[in-house]
Amino acid sequence: MKLMKTLFAVALMGVACMACSQETAIRKNLAERLPNFPGIEEVTKSAMPGVWEIRTNGADIFYTDAEGNYLLQGSLIDTKQRRNLTEERIDKLTAIAFDALPLKDSFTIVRGNGKRHLAVFEDPNCGYCKRFERDLQKVDNITIHMFLYPILSADSTDKSKAIWCARDKGKTWQDWMVRDVPVAAASCDTAALTRNVEFGHKYKITGTPTLIFSNSERVPGAIDSKQIEQRLADAKN
Numbered sequence: 001m002k003l004m005k006t007l008f009a010v011a012l013m014g015v016a017c018m019a020c021s022q023e024t025a026i027r028k029n030l031a032e033r034l035p036n037f038p039g040i041e042e043v044t045k046s047a048m049p050g051v052w053e054i055r056t057n058g059a060d061i062f063y064t065d066a067e068g069n070y071l072l073q074g075s076l077i078d079t080k081q082r083r084n085l086t087e088e089r090i091d092k093l094t095a096i097a098f099d100a101l102p103l104k105d106s107f108t109i110v111r112g113n114g115k116r117h118l119a120v121f122e123d124p125n126c127g128y129c130k131r132f133e134r135d136l137q138k139v140d141n142i143t144i145h146m147f148l149y150p151i152l153s154a155d156s157t158d159k160s161k162a163i164w165c166a167r168d169k170g171k172t173w174q175d176w177m178v179r180d181v182p183v184a185a186a187s188c189d190t191a192a193l194t195r196n197v198e199f200g201h202k203y204k205i206t207g208t209p210t211l212i213f214s215n216s217e218r219v220p221g222a223i224d225s226k227q228i229e230q231r232l233a234d235a236k237n
Contacts, residue, residue: 029068112141132222
């Protein structure tokens with residue numbers, strides 16, 4: 001029995017060493033052959049035999065052989081289970097736990113008892129965001145954690161800075177988004193906006209609005225008040 005355990009342990013070490021050497025070869029060859037390739041965060045075996053998954057700094061997924069001789073980008077599909085393994089992997093990598101959100105870089109809008117919570121990433125020049133904000137007025141008993149996310153234009157950054165530096169951020173934001181009241185220029189420390197954009201890039205927030213509910217459900221794009229109410233109820237349950 002002791003001999004069997006020893007042989008099993010040696011076999012495991014051999015497999016681990018082989019995997020390590022293959023990862024080293026992949027990293028080395030890609031770095032030499034593709035100097036502009038994004039930084040590699042992780043190299044792991046994929047579900048497909050002989051194919052390795054490469055995760056880059058931006059949470060993009062690529063696939064390669066054991067020596068990095070070939071490189072593929074696209075979806076890996078499990079045909080038996082009818083699952084998009086690449087999509088599932090990216091969703092897992094870019095998932096945002098609600099309690100991990102940098103709330104210090106947001107401002108809050110509270111309605112009613114404020115017991116329900118919703119985080120939103122929005123650009124002040126986003127037309128869909130304006131439509132969303134106007135419908136969001138119908139939702140009561142909620143605390144909205146608003147993350148200014150200026151990604152559409154330089155003017156988005158200017159407006160976001162003015163809103164962030166306003167004496168009453170929530171009122172200034174809603175005046176602009178709901179009532180089209182021009183934003184008055186103001187100045188202050190706006191490092192939070194830079195951190196918001198960096199955070200969004202890390203977690204692949206590519207469009208606005210992007211909603212994150214208290215159960216960490218992430219919804220890209222504008223949804224109406226009825227859909228918001230349903231997701232708030234789901235998050236509570």
